[in-house]
Amino acid sequence: MTDRVSQTDFIAAAMNPERAAPLGIVGPDGTPAPKRFSVYRNNIIVSLKAAMADGFPAVASLVGDAFFAAMSDVFIRKTPPNSPILTLYGADFADFIASFEPAASLPYLSGVAQLEYALRRAYHAADALPVAARALENPHIFSAQITLAPACTMLSFAHPVAEIRAAALGGPKPTSGAQDVLITRPDLDPIATALPAGTIAITTALQAGIPLGQAIEHAPDELDLTAFIGALVSGGAITKLEYDNV
Structure with a gap:
């Protein structure tokens, strides 16, 4: 990869399978490497989908695996991670669900997502010694x-x-x-x-x-x-x- 690729262009292409590999993505021989980039892009999405499934098991159970996978895919494309801490990915998922038209028949679903994420945040919260x-x-x-x-x-x-x-x-x-x-x-x-x-x-x-x-x-x-x-x-x-x- 050369320095001609901006971070913005790289992220946009990595999160959108319909976009071509950015100019500047090259292989060891210096020639364009769209296939290498496609593999990298697929690995990103697979990892984020796995993180979503692990982080929101109740939501996945309520809507079924196929629906959850499709919903997560839309969310991931719209909301790439802004932190390297993958275990805390999905902070905006509850808000996304609340405005996701296909989930409108389940008005409680966004609340379940909010609760699951809050439990995850609590798991990773700082330790504190309780009073006796x-x-x-x-x-x-x-x-x-x-x-x-x-x-x-x-x-x-x-x-x-x-x-x-x-x-x-x-x-x-x-x-x-x-x-x-x-x-x-x-x-x-x-x-x-x-x-x-x-x-x-x-x-x-x-x-x-x-x-x-x-x-x-x-x-x-x-x-x-x-x-x-x-x-x-x-x-x-x-x-x-x-x-x-x-």
Whole structure:
């Protein structure tokens, strides 16, 4: 390859099988090498499709292998990687699905993709040492500001996305409606805990530095606060407790 090939032209050709090999792609003898480039281009697409299948197994299960392969192909052509970290490829897949006309009959599909990607991000998040469960026995606990682990996040969905994902992977059929999903990483593997819609307001408040007692005032009536706090503790999600004037 000579220096006449721009990075932009190279990427555009590598992601589009209908484009000819860019001028400047040559073999060892200095002559154009379109066949070599085609092999390289095919290897790129195969690798990205494999990464998509590995990263979104529930989405693939819900739509079937053939549909998923076709959908992934369109996504890959439109959204080449912008990072060398292949394990984090697919950040925009949920948004893509939401506007992908052939998937319009599955309004929950983009949510499943969003959840699967969030779980993957949690898996690769930085480690953080959780506080001991006994630390929450402090009588002033409700005045504490709580720091959540990097792997901890919460998402809000109009559909029972956590249950749909579980069903797609062999679990029971969904039985609920809209839900928020807490993602924690107690050991090496992240887990998704379904909670009543509106629970996300608590974690949003905590992340804004609002003390626990005030944050839980935002809880929906259906939420079992003991179970919620238990999920944070068992998930290793609380990494720091700070008290003012205590």
